[in-house]
Amino acid sequence: MIFNSLDFAVFLPIVFLLYWFVFNKNHKAQNVLIVVASYFFYGYWDWRFLSLIAFSTLVDFFVGQQLVKTQKKAVRKGLLLLSLLVNLGLLGFFKYYNFFVDNFVSAFSFFGFEIPQYTLHIILPVGISFYTFQTLSYTIDVYREKIEPTKNIVAFAAFVSFFPQLVAGPIERATHLLPQFLKERQFNYVNAVDGLRQILWGLFKKIVVADNCARIVNTIFNDYETHSGSTLLLGAVLFAFQIYGDFSGYSDIAIGTSRLFGFDLKQNFAFPYFSRDIAEFWRRWHISLSTWFRDYLYIPLGGSRGTQAKVIRNVFIIFLVSGFWHGANWTFIVWGGLNALYFLPLMLANINRHHTDIVASTTLFPSIKECLQITVTFGVTVLAWVFFRSENIHQAWSILSTIFSHSFFTIPTIRPKDIIVLITILLLVEWFGRKQKHALAYIPIKHKFLRWGVYYVLILIIITFSGTPQEFIYFQF
Secondary structure (H helix, E strand, O other), rough: OOOHHHHHHHHHHHHHHHOOOOOOOHHHHHHHHHHHHHHHHHHHHHHHHHHHHHHHHHHHHHHHHHHHHOOOOOHHHHHHHHHHHHHHHHHHHHHHHHHHHHHHHHHHOOOOOOOOOOOOOOOOOOOHHHHHHHHHHHHHHHOOOOOOOOOOOOHHHHHHHHHHOOOOOOOHHHHHHHHHHOOOOOOHHHHHHHHHHHHHHHHHHHHHHHHHHHHHHHHHHHHHHOOOOHHHHHHHHHHHHHHHHHHHHHHHHHHHHHHHHHOOOOOOOOOHHHHHOOHHHHOOOOOHHHHHHHHHHHHHHHOOOOOOHHHHHHHHHHHHHHHHOOOHHHHHHHHHHHHHHHHHHHHHHOOOOOOOOOOOOOOOOOOHHHHHHHHHHHHHHHHHHHHHHHOHHHHHHHHHHHHHHHHHHOOOOHHHHOHHHHHHHHHHHHHHHOOOHHHHHOOOOOHHHHHHHHHHHHHHHHHHHHOOOOOOOHHHO
């Protein structure tokens, strides 16, 4: 079930009414409803994979219960290892088995040895990378004694399977989200209304921007050999807005939906295309994943402490693993490595935290210097997105070679005037709302009817530019 579908438009009000009008007097009953609704939401795609979520939930709940019973280091490490092996083992099998088999066979073929290739027709469970990392955060934090293990298995199951962010995040920490399932929730009208605003803006980004960009991007990338450098660059730029509108749109809808039920999810995107360098970009893009790798991989490796060689090693590890997390393809690994190369000069010069405030925080418009910084950062990000979008390294290299050829100076054969207008609306709204947690949180219109006029205009634009619902890009991860 996807957010931009009629099915979800029916599903959400039913769950909302049951949650607040039938089970509102007992938060434990509400948790049961959330688990049932979440399993239905996920099983609507393929019920067979519900067993994976249930199994992962039971394993980590059991590990948490056992960790608190012992202080023996060997036993505690063994329990943590059990959780890692189960969760990463399932993720590795479903997501990376064929990748490793193909590359293993190719490596032997390179040296003249032919060996049988045993690949499997494996269906990748939607969202497995997200809920695997979410439940792992619980086990690791219990092991580190940062959180007490819960004895409430229903609350824990609700935390793991919470339907708004189950299949594409944000990846929540147990320290933040789990306690919210263990206490009474009261309906908050102001939060619910703001949640609806965030849902509306998320739908605009997904349906209007991402899906309309996708049609042109697919046309260009699927026939990349026939297009000029200028057209391919246009395709890369539009993909940058497609993936942003798609993924941040999902996060907005997930966070807004959660607020309808009295839950607070952390911000996952903080207007990343207004970043002034690549370090700032990564603090603002997919924040929940970036901070997950920082806390559970980068810092344990030593982070920015130690010799320069170790710092370089750690930076490459975190970016390469982040790339590989996105998919079993060398294109994602190259994409991660390229971002590491972008990031390293800032890290080595100790200016990677130079831009921690929002751009033009005290003025309406950015300075000329800030405009140049934003443009350069966006430009190098777009070039990296070429690898992310391409089917293989050959295609990415061919596209980049054509972009940097003489045909770059030609007029694009595709001229998406409507898309340019829609992207301009996106950028303007987000620029004026950049200091808030989401773009529509702040509308400088005090008159109620005028504010509602803005909402109706957005709804009209969504209806006008909607087509066949497209799956969210990050469902495949």
